Amino acid sequence: MRKINIILILSLTFLVQFAFGQKQVTDESITLNSETRLSLDPNVRTGELKNGFRYFIRQNTTPKGKAVFYFANKVGSILETEEQLGLAHFMEHMNFNGTKSFPKNQLVDYLQTAGIRFGADLNAYTSFDETIYQLPIPTDDPELIENTFKIIRGWAGEALLDHDEIDKERGIILEEKRGLKSVEQRMQEQYFPLLLNHSRYAARIPIGTEEVLINFKPQEIENFYRDWYRPDLQALIIVGDIDVDDMEEKIKKEFSSLKQRGKNTPRQSYKIPLTGKNQFIALTDAEQTAVQWQMIFKHPKLELLTVGDYQTHLSHIILNMLLAQRYAQARLIPNSAMLQGTAGINKFMANVDAFTVSSSLKQGEIEAGVKDTWREIVRLKKFGFTEAELSRAKENHLKSLDGLLKEMNKTSSETYAKEYVQYFTNDEASPGIEKEQQLSKAALAKIQLADLHALLDELTQNANRDIILLAPENVKSALPTEESIYAWLQQVEDEDLEQQVENTTDKKILSSLPPAGKIVAEEYNPELNFTTLTLSNGLKVVLKPTDFKSDEILFTAFAQGGTSLYSDADYQSAANVASLVLSSGIGNLDINELTKLLTAKKARVNPYISSIFQGVTGTTGEEDLETALELTHAYFTQPRKDQVAFKKVIDLAYASIANRENDPKSVFQDSMLSTVYSYNFRMSGPSIEKLARIDLDRAYEIYKERFEDASNFTFVFVGSLDTVVLKPLIEKYLGSLTALNKNEQFQDLNISPAKGRITKNIYKGKEDKATVSLILGGDWAYSREVNLNLTALKEILQIRVLERLREEESGVYSPQVSFSSGKYPSPIYQYSIAFTCAPENVDNLIASALDEIEELKITGPSQINLEKFKTEFKRTLEANSQTNNYWLSLISTCLQQDIPFRSMEESLKQLETLTPSSLQQVAQTYLTGENLIRMVLLPEK
Template sequence: MQIKNLCLALAGFVTLAGAVLAQDKPLVLDPAVRTGKLPNGFTYYIRHNEEPKNRVVFYLANKIGSILETDDQQGLAHFMEHMSFNGTTHFPKNELVDYLQKAGVRFGADINAYTSFDETVYQLPLPTDKPEVLQNGIQIMRDWAHEATLEPAEIDKERGVILEEKRLGKGAQERMRRQYWPALLNQSRYAVRIPIGTEEILKSFKPETIKSFYQDWYRPDLQALIVVGDIDVNQMEQTIKSKFSDLSNPKAEKVRTKYTIPLTGLNQFQAVTDPEMTSTVAQIIIKHKASTITTAADYRTAITNELFNQMLAERFSELARQADPPFLQGGAAVDGFMGGLDDFSASVAVKPNTLERGLKNVWREIERAKRFGFTATELDRAKQNYQSQMESALKEKSKTGSESYVKEYLAYFLKGEAAPGIDVEYQIVKDALPKISLADIAKVMQTYIRADNRDILIMAPEKDKATLPDEAAILGWLKTVEAEDLAPYKDEVNNQALLAKAPSAGKVIKQVKDDHLNITTLTLSNGVKVVLKPTDFKNDEIMFSSFAAGGTSLYSDADFQSAANAGIIPSFGAGNYNTTELSKYLSGKQIGVQPYIGERSQGISARSTNKDLETCLQLAYAFLTEPRKDESQFKSIIQRSKAALANRGNDPSNVFKDSVSAILGNYNVRRTGPTVAKLEQIDLDKAYRIYKERFADASGMTFTFVGSFDVETIKPLLEKYIALLPATHINEHAKDLGIRPPTGHIEKNIYKGTEPKATVQLLFTGDFTYTPKERKQLDALKETLEIRLLERLREDESGVYTPSAFASTAKLPNARYNFGIAFGCAPQNVDKLVASALDEVNKLKTDGPAQVNIDKYKAEDARTRETNLKTNNWWMAYLNNQLQDGEPLNQLDNYSANIQSIDPASLKLIAQKYLSGKNYIRLVLLPQSSSALPASTKQAN
């Protein structure tokens, strides 16, 4: 399907170009895609698409997953996915990744794969302007289909990598899932075939076991190749036929059983706890047999469900805005489950000791909807939103990225989900949407909200175990709500103008055109500068943002909490509309507007279509000039925030994140973690005053617009809404708060958690020579180091899953850099792996990186840049960064020279300059029980 977040439907019949679609007939696959099946059963889908140009995306889809594993193969479907990158006929050992990196394809970010219960999918995006790379890409897909070598030595090396991947997933959620999963999945095969597998089997399985899985299931009748991109379809089809026709299915072919989760009709109750759980959560899950969306009738059911979900979500949003909200989060929806099932799921996360109140409030809204239904105005708004999204998708059909098409065809092959194309889908929706009635919505509730096949699940902190309700108590709560005398929902709609006071108009007083960059800079009568960059990257997308110096840096530590949280003011609405009314007002409009107040600046970011641009600008004007203050919603936000902090310290990742921030910020109050005491310092009146102060003077503000607009057409709107923003010409500047990472050599261990896993961060910090060339050199240093960390820590030592290097620079208030290394591992391996990582750092300082890794970086960076330059997001970020730093907009013209200047000698100097170890911080998260660790890692916090 074209729009994955929309479920399309058809009521009755639809006329399409003279044809009539019957409601019960399967919809035909989009004719723009070439499809076929070889005699051996291998399927292919090919589509020409030039978004982006000179690129193609290959996906190899396999109807193979962990569900097919025998008892002694648990985890080997996923293990097999890994082994496809560790040696094939034409790319022995790690040569495949090495070759692709040289071609500019990034491991993990571009080349990747995943394994689930029922499928394994490999992805490979490639450039098409080099025939050799394209041909080798097809060869790689052929090798992935059935030419993995599965060498025993490579299998043994990969064991450690996968065990480390498994280690990363350990924690409260995984431990609780192990408890409730079997019953929730009705003791089905899915409950005992978790894709990551079991540690015992991963450590000890024989190579013959994985080879047996491979021979049985990696076969052409269960595989499809999807190719979408800037390619010749006829030529690609012939190549696929020649490359894949000789694949053969096993002689003793096993039946590919389609497993499902059986519906027993029984109701079940489970309560599980964990010491690291941060809140109490209750779920009511009512399971149903799923239907695949293949016909017009299926589409009608799906769209009706989606409209129901939208309307119910809006009601829960209103409930959460009460002064004393009944829950931290609450909601309900019809959604996909797994194993051939859908579900209606209601969930609630609550403050400590308020589970009864929270669950009753969630069930009460469900009961209200079930008893009285929805209103006509609610349904109209849901339809407007749905229609608007479809119209937007239709307008962008010539700019649809190849990945979007790939996802459609994946669903078509793996799940049998219809993919008729956006033109057909739009016409179906256009005809069907008006015919969906309130009675149809009522049928959704009658169908899904039942008293059988229901699971009630409670997850809570261990310390609350004794006070949790049993099944009888929960059922009693639900029955009490169902017996209440409820009133129907009242849909209150505001019909006033958005703005309390409509602006007149200012004017453009200066206009300068940069023909080279196709950028027009306007100066408005109130002093605002507007930078306009028209593009054709999207057919109907306009992005804009603004900034002005100041931010929270201008306020004292005593006022900091109010200043830092002044950004909640827009959540109260704007102009004549509170938040609930504003949400309704914006129905059917493609608009997003978000003011912000950062540490050194304040501004706004927004996105719109051409049709909705004036409303978007009007809303931005309202947020900046007519903010609202809402005591009730403020109390709601504070109460929920306090409750969310009650058990936050249970989570090791939160503790580590807060510790890292505090240490790097020298324990400045603006860098330490959130606390209830800090929330209590937030004063609504003060936050409101600060918000208004931050946007009281637009004369120092710069707006940037990027997208599908015409300069002359947009100017009157800018004069009406931006040129009239208030201007006092104060000429404010952000304050240097003097917050810097500590100097010298620092090592700290943070002890939290029970799982045997460690998280490591190594950081180098200091002053930076802020030039485009130096930034590019540092980026290259980071990338070449990451390549080596991947090769050594993962491939050679099998000690980590995803090691990473990162680098950031800032010009203001002082030019600084942060350079770091991060990975997770077994606690007993921390010292060894840190030593290996630092050894690679030292090699950079003594020898510089290998030329081959620099070549990989240059290829990857150039390929990424080619596509980035044709996106609105990249230009928005680039222009904003240049403008805020006071750097020339034409600096991107120096890219080639800066890239060419990178060589082993230059990066050696950069490493010596910035990785000297003069300011070095080692931070490690370790489990609380660390008695088995070497003495060197048991340092006190």
């Protein structure tokens, strides 16, 4: 079942659903009985083998030549005994460390040769109730397809569980556990037992305990594997560019012989008891940076199985949309102590759903913040929503469904596969978008304000309610008691509140437009199939029509200048003004009016000012294309200055950094940025001093200066473009922009990474954890050929660092190698290697990582690792080139960086010029270590 317009909740992200009574739903064209069970999407081939193994297969050609395989198990940490805590997750790891067909690490090595990346493509996760394995593959290699079935058969019942491999994996999982250590994890350990009502779930966190991970006997994980990895708890989901009949035959051949190997114990369904009690917990920590509170009302889970369930589910979606809009408006109330607030309904865990109200509060105004947050719910419980709000929400949801239906044949295989995983693991209906649209049209017609009013009242009954308050240590003495918070809530409920009045307006974004411009020149690029238009005001527009999506248009615009043209005194105003404009509305509409106007539209436009460019980014569909261009014209010409919005943005920014120095990750990031860029004012972390430098009037002067000259701008449009429709709109909205012909260019402020070898340790935090970042780089003469060699070296170094630091030394969980380069404002390249580890292992692991770089310089990469990169590069390019995002990025980057355009064929031709020798030479030239910054975050002494 697709999730549409579900809002996020601070910290826990708990939203909830609660069922209405069942009833008959009718309209002019359809009669639906609420008891009718929703059938599976007819486009899916499904079946069950005699041993209980299930399968779901769907043919889908987005992207072409690809398929995704998901192997789902109704097996998770909830099934562990006390002696097995963490072994469900450990078993997931072991399935990559040796099966009957792929012993040792042959599985990862084999898939890498097919261009499949470990972690990015090949992956898995373990939760409380399920373990899911993900394997996307190209479908043009019959041998790879055959081996994919062998791989999954190995996961299902042929894991070797070699004792030496188990012992090696202990260190890796302990490092994964170490990486999770944080203030969030410490606090979660304290409030989870309360939140989960001290159920089995509270004692079965998937990562497990150190005691078990270090000391368990191999027999324990063998027992877990034999008892629970069995066909009646397993399913294979295949979606992609495949032959469904062929896939079904392969499934029957490979999995029919799977047998139960251990105890035939029924898979028990564990529950979180709903006791009716209200609970409260207030926690502080020295590393917590903000005051957050949440009120969570727990309810029995909504089973999404029948037409009636879907009707209730739809009511929850609409309620979420309405609540999101109300809290967006409430955040703009002057002097509100609620910095960010939200409320909504969704799943929680196991047999429980939850309705959650939560907010981030001003540190010195906890009482006012709690009251401001709760007041919106109380107001709605007293007066309900307005007809206009409900009408907009219904329209928005129907348009969302219409969009999904229009894209049904262009929807990614990944999206479909994840939906069928939920169908198998959680019994969540998946009737298909056509059926969902049919159901929604019938049900939406029957949803009335009274229904939503009753639903909200039911969801906020005073039972099974948990209140969680998280705060920095320095406000511990000011924290309220449970009784105080209850008193505050009651005081709000006793207030004489006023009903919110719906302020409707028929105002347009713009009252008028200057005379339209004209297209004065067209130039066609046949190799990449795009057209460049030149307008009479000098503005250029690139049009790249595609058929990857039925109704998706992406665009961006840019011109040189950015913050580089302003002094340090003006820098903060220049760097932050785009977000101020976005928070204030445009043209004739304030932010609330603009939000309402755009509720049921796909048009979204965002202005930006970066270090050397300014411009806009946007997305729309064909129906809302004119709105998107009108928004663009307005952001260029009529930004609104709103003092209230400015204060809210600044207040939120102040709150976010008020205790930043308490957070080890932020301290490390800020210190690393300052060190890398030699403590340049513009390249350092946020601070109160920087916020104080933002001047609203000066910020808007700068904004207008950046967008007053259209002659310097280039627009790029990619997607389902009808150029006959688009060209007149371009002339109307872009051709009418003012041209000053200033021909501005960015200034090179000589902000570049520090030279030489620098070592710096930061001591912050209480966890026994080190974070390492190694940065190598320097200046260079930009070269596309060298850039490709450095990109290849990065991928090969990633393979080697992963093999050595993780697999051979068991010292890290997920080391990351990254590479970036740029031509402007000055050409630089930069490598980084980052990982977390035990503090006592820092020096050895850094030495190992640098040793791998030396090996690339001394002997060059192995031919097999180079071939892995080439295959991956081809596969990734094939997949990416079927998306609008890829072409938008490619065209705009080439234009911004003044890089010649190149066809895919040329890219692949250049790929074949790579050799171990060419990579070795580039490594010797660019990875000298002459410029090496070593940054390490260590716990406080």
